[in-house]
Amino acid sequence: MAKLHTLIQDHGRQAVLDFDLDFDRKVVDAAAGYLATDSVDVGFLFSGWAYTPLPHRRLADDETWSVRTDHASIVIQPGIYVPDEGKHVSVGVPYGSRARLILLYLQTQAMKNKSREVELGACLTSWMQKMNISKGGKSYADVREQADRIARCRLSFQFKQGSMSGLINQHILDQAVFTHDPESPNTRFAETVTLSEGYYQQLKKHPIPVEDAAIRQISNNSMAIDVYIWLAYRLHALNQPTKITWKSLHLQFGSGYGRLDNFKLRFKESLALALAVYPDASISDEQFGIVLNPSRPPIAFKAK
Incomplete structure (x- = not known):
């Protein structure tokens, strides 16, 4: 996903769409909207x-x-x-x-x-x-x-x-x-x-700080919001790559999805949107699920 952010910064949103790369338009729009926002307003959950x-x-x-x-x-x-x-x-x-x-x-x-x-x-x-x-x-x-x-x-x-x-x-x-x-x-x-x-x-x-600018770009996708919040909470606390299986992901995010294959498709779409507004997140997509890699938090915050 870092490649997408670099392409948008170097060439602009429309040029990236014209390149006909393997990026969904909604993901490109979310990433471009996020990168174009100067606001650093912080939210908490x-x-x-x-x-x-x-x-x-x-x-x-x-x-x-x-x-x-x-x-x-x-x-x-x-x-x-x-x-x-x-x-x-x-x-x-x-x-x-x-x-x-x-x-x-x-x-x-x-x-x-x-x-x-x-x-x-x-x-x-x-x-x-x-x-x-x-x-x-x-x-x-x-x-x-x-x-x-x-x-x-x-x-x-x-x-x-x-x-x-x-x-x-x-x-x-x-x-x-x-x-x-x-x-x-x-x-x-x-x-x-x-x-x-x-x-x-x-x-x-136990607050989780998140970026308003990120939430704004995915505000109509409930699963993308959930995934973003989860990544904002987990990634910066990791000391090493951590495997998460599809079974665990289904338990956490997939209630209401009886078939695992249907859930996988929806989760991957939501994950792509979450990563579009969290440029520092490092995730690997594997056959068994995903791998979370230690990453900078979207917002640095010290609870008082």
Whole structure:
């Protein structure tokens, strides 16, 4: 992938496309967009998301989500909404690229402002537009729905390290203030939220710094976001090349893909996009899976 970045810097995006090389257009566009950005804005995520991502697609509203890998596992229970009339209903677990972007926004604001309280509303709208998510229509309705799901869901993280394991049960948010559309009483808009104390403390202890410029270029691809976050967390901590099998990759990233061959195709596409916005990442593609090589982090950061 380093070859692609060099070609774009030397010849420009259009020339690289005209060369008819073996690079997908989306990958070239992502790399060119990333290289053209001067911004060095930094975002933050809790490291648990590096191993246990959200679902990519919508589940049944009352369905619980779980991912189990060699290093960690997560269970996400859908939250409950009680309407003014009628029985309570499940709102479903958060999913897709919009949910990931909202989580990134919440955690970034909390880290930068050193406060658990985060404003959504116009602030979130402005940030989502920065991430290439247009305001209005279905796109923004999706953002509001995912914010509601995040506000209500409950998490159980479990981590393994040698013979030791740990368990964290918590909500992402302790509080949320909603407004309602008078013409549609069941439509809820979270305006101000407060991260739970437990989640906030874990975020401060174990943050993953990422580049806004990188996330912006892959903002509509949930698996590419997951892969980028995973690489940002793992590569700089390695002391030697590390083999990752297709079985392990499937466990971590491929829930919802029953056939391994289908997952491989989607993962390789997502990996190419992630590498397009992480020029220093060194990855080898092998028949058994991939090899992670020690690499510089996308952002150098020391937690305080």
